[in-house]
Amino acid sequence: MKRFSTILALAVSVILLTACGRLNSSGVGTTSSTKTKSSIQTTGQTSDNEYQGVIQNGKYKTSKARGLTQDQNTNGYNLKSFENGLQSISQKQFATDDYIFQEGQYLKKATAQKWLARKSKSNTSGLNPVDNGQTDATKRNPDYLQAIEEQDYMTQSGSNLKLGGMTIGLAMNQIDYYQKEEYGATYETSISEAKMTSEGKSMANKVVARMRKTEGVGNVPIVIALYKQATNDSLVGGTFFAYGISRAGSKTISEWHNVNEANYTLPVVGSAKSGNSSDAEAFSTFKSQVESFFPNLSGVTAQTHYKDGNLAGMNITINTQFYSETEIKSFTQYLVTAANKYLPSEAAIEITVKSTNDTQAFIAREAGSKSFYSHVFGSY
Amino acid sequence: MKRFSTILALAVSVILLTACGRLNSSGVGTTSSTKTKSSIQTTGQTSDNEYQGVIQNGKYKTSKARGLTQDQNTNGYNLKSFENGLQSISQKQFATDDYIFQEGQYLKKATAQKWLARKSKSNTSGLNPVDNGQTDATKRNPDYLQAIEEQDYMTQSGSNLKLGGMTIGLAMNQIDYYQKEEYGATYETSISEAKMTSEGKSMANKVVARMRKTEGVGNVPIVIALYKQATNDSLVGGTFFAYGISRAGSKTISEWHNVNEANYTLPVVGSAKSGNSSDAEAFSTFKSQVESFFPNLSGVTAQTHYKDGNLAGMNITINTQFYSETEIKSFTQYLVTAANKYLPSEAAIEITVKSTNDTQAFIAREAGSKSFYSHVFGSY
Structure with a gap:
């Protein structure tokens, strides 16, 4: 997909x-x-x-x-x-x-x-x-x-x-x-x-x-x-x-x-279903770590996709305001570290970092892969 | 950078x-x-x-x-x-x-x-x-x-x-x-x-x-x-x-x-400087191929960055309207083929595909690398 x-x-x-x-x-x-x-x-x-x-x-x-x-x-x-x-x-x-x-x-x-x-x-x-x-x-x-x-x-x-x-x-x-x-x-x-x-x-x-x-x-x-x-x-x-x-x-x-497929959103709001609870907890830990790391985060949300009961993919969107390019770079580096540490290891992961105007950076890992790709959108 | x-x-x-x-x-x-x-x-x-x-x-x-x-x-x-x-x-x-x-x-x-x-x-x-x-x-x-x-x-x-x-x-x-x-x-x-x-x-x-x-x-x-x-x-x-x-x-x-650094924009407008003319021509060919390939393209522009007279990087932005996910996917595949064929081979390349609301896809190649990375932004 x-x-x-x-x-x-x-x-x-x-x-x-x-x-x-x-x-x-x-x-x-x-x-x-x-x-x-x-x-x-x-x-x-x-x-x-x-x-x-x-x-x-x-x-x-x-x-x-x-x-x-x-x-x-x-x-x-x-x-x-x-x-x-x-x-x-x-x-x-x-x-x-x-x-x-x-x-x-x-x-x-x-x-x-x-x-x-x-x-x-x-x-x-x-x-x-x-x-x-x-x-x-x-x-x-x-x-x-x-x-x-x-x-x-x-x-x-x-x-x-x-x-x-x-x-x-x-x-x-x-x-x-x-x-x-x-x-x-x-x-x-x-x-x-x-x-x-x-x-x-x-x-x-x-x-x-x-x-x-x-x-x-x-x-x-x-x-x-x-x-x-x-x-x-x-x-x-x-x-x-x-x-x-x-x-x-x-x-x-x-x-x-x-x-047998199912989609959910995270964090879980009210009595909504969340899919697998350990995946939801992993996301929750990631979210709180990232939020405490960087000021000005205005939202960390995710879509999750399950096939036959197993997490197949997680798309995370982070909205924030940046004051400099160096902040975007450092934040992206940190995201890779945090994603490796806290997020489920088998599923495909896509993390998009957005500010008011534009997509600033993203990191992604293919299903079954151990490597994250990261990219900060550049400008000359 | x-x-x-x-x-x-x-x-x-x-x-x-x-x-x-x-x-x-x-x-x-x-x-x-x-x-x-x-x-x-x-x-x-x-x-x-x-x-x-x-x-x-x-x-x-x-x-x-x-x-x-x-x-x-x-x-x-x-x-x-x-x-x-x-x-x-x-x-x-x-x-x-x-x-x-x-x-x-x-x-x-x-x-x-x-x-x-x-x-x-x-x-x-x-x-x-x-x-x-x-x-x-x-x-x-x-x-x-x-x-x-x-x-x-x-x-x-x-x-x-x-x-x-x-x-x-x-x-x-x-x-x-x-x-x-x-x-x-x-x-x-x-x-x-x-x-x-x-x-x-x-x-x-x-x-x-x-x-x-x-x-x-x-x-x-x-x-x-x-x-x-x-x-x-x-x-x-x-x-x-x-x-x-x-x-x-x-x-x-x-x-x-x-x-010794210089930045330019492409396509060249009027009598503006363009950096190296063969790079500008390569972009021009790429642009015309891409524009003839896909309807609804509303703009293909680039920033170029030169170090000591050599092209160090090219950031291309393509604005377009898509009617389906499959169009975005096929367009991105084509971009990889066209970028390999027409764009300068040594410099770092970043191509961002945008529609009205959002960044839809991007492809990128690191300086000196032969491989393009491509990503279509997903949603479940």
């Missing part, structure tokens, strides 16, 4: 010389003004855990439904975790060494907007239920589906890329926010875990059947990943809870897999 | 075990509530090219004149380059392996403010010339000195730290900005290179003589570094142009050294 990698300058040329086992990094075809056929390149890969992206005629190939997911998400944390998580789920089916990532090209923006809307006489393809006329939170039909995103996974065949697989994320509401009148107060309809899951799985089958009819999709495997949106007041995004696979050519999901 | 390093978690314990050649990383004395004497620790070192900082009783020891340099600088770029550069100059005299950095403790804020003010009957210690009553740009006495900053370099002796050296930076104006009446229009008095230099060197001797009389400074070597402030409209900070050394106990500067 996160990028954390050192790339040898050599890698570019090495990959070009590689005959098998890895994808050709750049120049699947070359950019030439005399060719009429569009030429394809890839972005280059910065880590084994990341997909390369598709460049067409020297330009990044953006999504056909570009911006739609952004529009659908009031909470920016959902946007980030939904899109990052979708690539992580995809990796279970489409290996980063064998597939190239392409922003979704088959689900058009207008189509996706219809699918996201309620079903009605004028919109028979709506995946959300018909409006039953009720405005009471428990009597109305809530919107179950909040956002949809397609990702394409391409395979290389000679000098061409062709669609090798597809992942579609369905972001499901645990709370549907609604107004009784335009610009009116916001009300909430809660949706049970069971209902969210059954609706998601039902929609997944409809989406697969529709995508099979979409020109160009053909018989490639389609993965549908179900995401539970975080609530609007959450300071961390939601999580994926299941994914289903439609094998080559099948019009339904043939197998479902559960995904 | 910039921080760019990978730190082994092991380093902390290794340094603790080292008997000689390196400083004891943490625990020069230990923090204990039963001790009456203040206890000293250090921040830890993240790179051989960086000083460790001083922690006293678990707190970072801030400067006695904290915030003064910030107040004196209208242009934030000057603040950063003055303070970073001062540590670089210090390294010529005080090796990072032998000395620990301490924020200035001997020049009090009130004293520094008097030195920075004009000389007058009520302020006989003012280093700037008396007000001759003129308001005409060429007839008035300009303020030559804009900012002053002290840095202390400590040596370890048993379980104590003692002052081993001191560096004082004098930030000199090439243009003195002034008002003829309070809140009035801003006028400018230009100061020649020769005058700026002679005034700076003269002040340096006064500062040395005064510091020798300051309690606690004693006979340690004192370095005075002269900095030329960038103009207020500059998009890059100023540079150091000379430094002088006052050997142990001497009340004057015994030797002066020239510093």
Whole structure:
């Protein structure tokens, strides 16, 4: 999900010389003004855990439904975790060494907007239920589906890329926010875990059947990943809870897999859940050490991410005011020492140091690595 | 000047075990509530090219004149380059392996403010010339000195730290900005290179003589570094142009050294200077490739830093709007490929990718290194 990698300058040329086992990094075809056929390149890969992206005629190939997911998400944390998580789920089916990532090209923006809307006489393809006329939170039909995103996974065949697989994320509401009148107060309809899951799985089958009819999709495997949106007041995004696979050519999901992920924020406020208590304590010790070390700290908070009950990552944000560059440098050095000493040793760690205007410094450690990278943002 | 390093978690314990050649990383004395004497620790070192900082009783020891340099600088770029550069100059005299950095403790804020003010009957210690009553740009006495900053370099002796050296930076104006009446229009008095230099060197001797009389400074070597402030409209900070050394106990500067540094911004606007033209061309190619690759780029600019005529570093800022996390990831991958291909190969490179709200990603390569580090800022 996160990028954390050192790339040898050599890698570019090495990959070009590689005959098998890895994808050709750049120049699947070359950019030439005399060719009429569009030429394809890839972005280059910065880590084994990341997909390369598709460049067409020297330009990044953006999504056909570009911006739609952004529009659908009031909470920016959902946007980030939904899109990052979708690539992580995809990796279970489409290996980063064998597939190239392409922003979704088959689900058009207008189509996706219809699918996201309620079903009605004028919109028979709506995946959300018909409006039953009720405005009471428990009597109305809530919107179950909040956002949809397609990702394409391409395979290389000679000098061409062709669609090798597809992942579609369905972001499901645990709370549907609604107004009784335009610009009116916001009300909430809660949706049970069971209902969210059954609706998601039902929609997944409809989406697969529709995508099979979409020109160009053909018989490639389609993965549908179900995401539970975080609530609007959450300071961390939601999580994926299941994914289903439609094998080559099948019009339904043939197998479902559960995904056991959870996100929390630290420090724990009130009776909120914190994930593993020893991780929360480690953060708490780190926080108090750092706060006593440096004046002017106005906040030390963290997002934590768990997979199968184990801490997979911790993103810490420190807000502070600095009076000099030397203070930023010394503070960053101290953070590395304190992070090594107090924070959980296995998980990926990212610490960002911000002042009023800007990001001043950050330190990061990849999952399973023992080394921290630190950087103070410079200026000449 | 910039921080760019990978730190082994092991380093902390290794340094603790080292008997000689390196400083004891943490625990020069230990923090204990039963001790009456203040206890000293250090921040830890993240790179051989960086000083460790001083922690006293678990707190970072801030400067006695904290915030003064910030107040004196209208242009934030000057603040950063003055303070970073001062540590670089210090390294010529005080090796990072032998000395620990301490924020200035001997020049009090009130004293520094008097030195920075004009000389007058009520302020006989003012280093700037008396007000001759003129308001005409060429007839008035300009303020030559804009900012002053002290840095202390400590040596370890048993379980104590003692002052081993001191560096004082004098930030000199090439243009003195002034008002003829309070809140009035801003006028400018230009100061020649020769005058700026002679005034700076003269002040340096006064500062040395005064510091020798300051309690606690004693006979340690004192370095005075002269900095030329960038103009207020500059998009890059100023540079150091000379430094002088006052050997142990001497009340004057015994030797002066020239510093040949220059900063520029790219792309070149109008008839502005650009440093080395091949570096400017390399940036220009990079910029046009990146701009054609990705939609919504609203700016690709760079600061360049030259030492003795050679490119020492390039900081590139890319402003853009993203519609998804996958776009940020692919863009960052492409940047690594493009940076390897088009940017100068020897200099330190830092590329920051920003959107409206925040820093989204960055890639960096240390001077002389072949590897780029890339990071996309994550969120769960």
